[in-house]
Amino acid sequence: MSTLRERNAERLRNSIAGAPIDSHAVFNFYTYPFFHKHSNVPLNEYFHNPAVMLEAQLEVLDKIDNCGNLMPDVGAVAECSGLGGKVRFDSHGFISVHEAEIEEYEDVIKIKPADPYGDNYMRIALEQLEYMVQHCPKGMKVNAHPIMGPFTVAAQLRGISDFCADTIAEPEMVDALLDVVIQTQIAFLHAQEKILGAPLHHVLVCDDLSAFLNPQMYEELILPLYDRLFADFPNTQRWLHNDSTTRHIVSQIPKGGFSAWQYGPVLQPLEAAEGCGNQVTVMGGLNPVELAGYTVEQTIDVCNQVIDSFQGNPRCVLSAAGSINQVPLENIRAMMRVADERKISK
Template sequence: MEKMIRAEKYTADQMTPKERKQATEEKSSIDRLPVIPFIGEITGKLTGTTTDEYWHDAKKMAMSEIAAFNRLGHDELSCGPNTIGISEGLGAEICYPKEGMPYFSGRFLTDYKMLDQMEPLRTDSERMKFFREAGEQIRDAADGIVDVCPSIGGPFTIAANLRGCEYFLRDCRKEPEMVHRLLRIVTDSMKNAIDMISGYADGFRMADPVASPALISPKYFREFAFPYLKELMEYGFQKIGQRPSLHICGNTYKVWGYFREMPIRAISLDNIMDLAKAKEELGHQMILMGNIDPVGIILHGTKSELQQEIRREAGIAKDSEKGYIMASGCDVPYQTDWKKLDIWMDEVRKLTL
């Protein structure tokens, strides 16, 4: 397995990502802003790995993530199981194209009677074994240089994908008891995933995009999303010793109050959110992450537009009380030119803190 070579490749960096993270937590000076581009399958472009191979060949997944770090020198590595892996392990059918993002081929849970036969995903299932193998390989290469923080998805989103989003959102009103039954199975599956990653993870990520206020009211967020998110965060904190980062798509301002009640290490903000407002209202409690537009700026923007946006966001958030990590507002599109990511990292290294 290829090893990390940051020290040789990035002479402009005076710290490793691990050193930078520690200094941020200790409120010491850092050499540059931390950067976490949300990349996954796109890393396979660097190793000639298709999306299907990335998700089914642990060695190729690990090699792709390592190749991305060796090119960019970014501040955190990740892998699954995330929403895709846990949903698939519970029965969902996933389509894996050669190029592009995986997607659900249809809803799995067509009748809630199926819950009588459903059990939480086990850590020794074949799908979980795959992610353990990939994660351990990444950790072996990254240890001592950069953190490995797997994603476990989000309970509301996984449940919605299993049931079918439109049906699931309707069920929150018409069949709340069944929704809670499904969420319990999903949450227990995610706890098992936390147990699985705890042997090699330095932290973990959660992403619950269907829990967005664009899709559910704050009342439904409080009933169906918040308690399960909080339970998982507290469980993961106990098991791994690190609070998670959380991403929810869209305008989340209406549920920021609930964010303050959860043990969130870093809140990842959609690109439509106001970083200045987040710094004022959340920055004293959690690290801010975000929030470069992944489509308008990273995918379609010019070099100058990307550089300007990097400088603008750094100017707003670099002095946030608990710290700031520059990140994309959501997943970097598969079609993105890798040169854009090079520009991003080069520009961050030019910034004066």
């Protein structure tokens, strides 16, 4: 008899392939604040000791029927840390990156593509990945470390407001910075491929900041970046995490070559699915902030309502985008149970 993990994984695969499904899958994006909250692991050890990271992830995933994969996890700093971004930790140990010293075009052309094996958090992520692959328990899988969207990385390095203004006032500087970012990211993906094997099954691209652009600029600037990023990885699925305000670019998402998209609660499920022409598996429907405050009974009711709103569309996956970190484990288990038990009428 199959496990919940196996059934959920098969449903997600079939949804992405456009094949029939008997029930809707569940997908959540679990990262360090989630594992920290539910395991009490000290974050300094989590980030810098692969054995601690592995044990923390295994401990928490076990509590949600292992419906999730292992993943190296240095937050959003990997690429930036090699390109002059300053990595910092707040009083809780949460990791972030602050902008590099970039004021003009001449500063950008001094930046060289970063070495993923250098003194930066790409190397730390690769060490985590290698350890996880070597010690992964039977029945579990290890995903590649997510990639930040090239626009998001460049905006972090330059400063978000300044970089958005640069797209109008300093396009040459924007192009130069994006060029060095993409070269770095391609090298980072190739390094992960050496550990996981080629082709990488999928890469999750986290690119909330690109939604700041209007539809025309998104099409002209962002979509070519995705094609360039994945040119060396034609057999790797592109998954997108963009839970920003995206209603104005929904129709552009399929043009980015994405197989799956985790969207934010600003969109209704069928609005996301049909806006993508039912070409992309859309993962969402639940507001994570609200979900964090629900009882189990309320979670069950809301999950049923969201699944009703799917209207049997096989491209819809139940998900809470954004800050899943404070959601109680019993509510996540309830999500899994409802989705598993609700069958799609033939």
